[in-house]
Amino acid sequence: MFDSLSDKLQRVFKNLRGEGKLTAANMEEALREIRVALLEADVHFKVVKQFIEDVKVKALGEEVLTALSPGQQVVKIVRDELVKMLGTHPSRLRFANEPPTVVLIVGLQGSGKTTSTAKLARFLTKEGNRPQLVSVDVYRPAARHQLSILAKNVATPIYEGTPEETKPLELARSARREAMQSGRDVLLVDTAGRQHIDEQLMTELHELKEALNPTEILFVADAMTGQDAVRSADEFHKRLGITGVILTKMDGDARGGAALSIRSITGQPLKFVGVGEKTDALELFFPDRVASRILGMGDVLSLIDKVQETIDQETAEKMQEKLLGDDFSLEDFRDQIKQLQKLGPLGKLLDMMPQMGPLKELKGAKIDDKEVSRVVAIIDSMTPKERRNHMLINGSRRRRIAKGSGTSVQDVNNLLKQYAQARKMMKSFTGQAGMLGKKLSKMKLPGLPGLPGF
Numbered sequence: 068m069f070d071s072l073s074d075k076l077q078r079v080f081k082n083l084r085g086e087g088k089l090t091a092a093n094m095e096e097a098l099r100e101i102r103v104a105l106l107e108a109d110v111h112f113k114v115v116k117q118f119i120e121d122v123k124v125k126a127l128g129e130e131v132l133t134a135l136s137p138g139q140q141v142v143k144i145v146r147d148e149l150v151k152m153l154g155t156h157p158s159r160l161r162f163a164n165e166p167p168t169v170v171l172i173v174g175l176q177g178s179g180k181t182t183s184t185a186k187l188a189r190f191l192t193k194e195g196n197r198p199q200l201v202s203v204d205v206y207r208p209a210a211r212h213q214l215s216i217l218a219k220n221v222a223t224p225i226y227e228g229t230p231e232e233t234k235p236l237e238l239a240r241s242a243r244r245e246a247m248q249s250g251r252d253v254l255l256v257d258t259a260g261r262q263h264i265d266e267q268l269m270t271e272l273h274e275l276k277e278a279l280n281p282t283e284i285l286f287v288a289d290a291m292t293g294q295d296a297v298r299s300a301d302e303f304h305k306r307l308g309i310t311g312v313i314l315t316k317m318d319g320d321a322r323g324g325a326a327l328s329i330r331s332i333t334g335q336p337l338k339f340v341g342v343g344e345k346t347d348a349l350e351l352f353f354p355d356r357v358a359s360r361i362l363g364m365g366d367v368l369s370l371i372d373k374v375q376e377t378i379d380q381e382t383a384e385k386m387q388e389k390l391l392g393d394d395f396s397l398e399d400f401r402d403q404i405k406q407l408q409k410l411g412p413l414g415k416l417l418d419m420m421p422q423m424g425p426l427k428e429l430k431g432a433k434i435d436d437k438e439v440s441r442v443v444a445i446i447d448s449m450t451p452k453e454r455r456n457h458m459l460i461n462g463s464r465r466r467r468i469a470k471g472s473g474t475s476v477q478d479v480n481n482l483l484k485q486y487a488q489a490r491k492m493m494k495s496f497t498g499q500a501g502m503l504g505k506k507l508s509k510m511k512l513p514g515l516p517g518l519p520g521f
């Protein structure tokens with residue numbers, strides 16, 4: 068769905084990654100490319116304009132985090148703005164105080180109303196509700212029959228109506244009465260559609276709205292129709308007042324522009340997406356997940372969040388100074404390993420960092436809790452002097468430390484070796500000011516010491 072947009076955005080971020088810092092010039096270039104990518108994904112031009120402005124203000128403003136590299140900064144800003152554009156919080160169905168809650172399903176012909184009505188019934192049942200269905204599409208007998216068949220499929224009662232009930236309003240009223248009598252708590256009303264918005268349809272929908280006082284009026288839009296879907300959602304909203312959107316056919320190869328524009332244009336949230344023809348192919352819409360999927364950054368984003376959450380900024384800064392200087396002690400080593408442990412399995416961490424090529428061979432490495440406690444115990448058994456200068460630890464001290472920490476001399480030797488390697492590694496990272504070292508220190512990762520041993 069968002070493949071093409073995703074590819075283009077990633078190219079922009081890749082280019083920025085090579086830059087030392089964010090400047091007005093390289094930002095301008097990146098923003099231009101992001102703008103083109105969004106327009107090509109069929110995002111509404113007004114939405115694109117606002118989006119670019121917001122990203123620009125943030126990127127060049129005070130909110131820039133010096134802890135992240137330029138590429139990561141922009142990814143973060145774009146992600147945050149995408150989430151904002153998509154609606155920040157997932158928007159669930161609302162329920163009436165007095166059951167049954169009435170949900171009116173509206174939209175153009177062929178958009179997926181009948182299918183979505185059945186999908187919703189199934190979804191609600193799974194959530195513990197007791198829905199009731201009715202089709203008021205009196206113009207096409209086949210349409211009502213279609214919902215009857217789907218109702219069986221999702222094991223939900225449907226009000227079929229009497230031969231005398233030929234008007235949408237009559238059918239809907241009777242269906243509500245039946246729902247009340249049989250203790251159903253949600254009435255889903257599948258309405259007729261037209262190829263185009265016309266007066267007669269609007270009048271009919273208005274009457275239904277007046278009579279039923281629905282809690283939700285969900286507009287069903289076909290994602291494949293791109294900007295047309297957005298335009299008709301907007302028109303329905305202006306004329307009828309909708310409370311949310313179901314975007315169908317997201318499993319197709321639509322470019323995604325509709326999903327990205329609907330909220331900004333109509334002011335109404337995208338509540339569900341249809342991702343297939345079957346009745347289970349309905350998903351709640353989660354803005355943050357969709358944004359991450361669009362950016363497809365192997366989750367650099369969650370890494371950024373995680374690093375920021377986990378590592379206390381101040382400790383990290385102190386640590387960084389140490390890493391850059393020459394006084395990286397065994398105590399620091401111990402603290403870093405503890406920090407790393409907090410970040411979770413190393414393999415997972417590295418998975419989240421697609422640009423960590425040189426460290427890929429460490430993928431299999433694990434920081435296991437036992438190993439960490441052993442390291443901590445050994446270092447704690449040293450004297451403060453020894454922790455500051457490992458050269459003081461001779462053979463007999465090694466034996467004592469092993470005894471004191473309940474480990475073996477070999478464990479102590481291994482640890483000292485890892486520590487020496489870590490020091491060397493840190494020096495080469497930072498010393499050469501190589502990209503990787505810079506990246507690590509910028510990200511305020513604890514420097515990944517001693518990795519070869521873990």
Ligand SMILES: Nc1nc2c(ncn2[C@@H]2O[C@H](COP(=O)(O)OP(=O)(O)O)[C@@H](O)[C@H]2O)c(=O)[nH]1
Pocket residue numbers: 174175176177178179180181182183260287315316317318319340341342343344348
């Ligand atoms: N691939 C796919 N097809 C869908 C989806 N939703 C509906 N359809 C198909 O779209 C067509 C029209 O759906 P229907 O519910 O009859 O539309 P209505 O005229 O608005 O009631 C049918 O062939 C459905 O199977 C979806 O999310 N994905």
Ligand SMILES: [Mg+2]
Pocket residue numbers: 180181182204210258
């Ligand atoms: Mg229909």
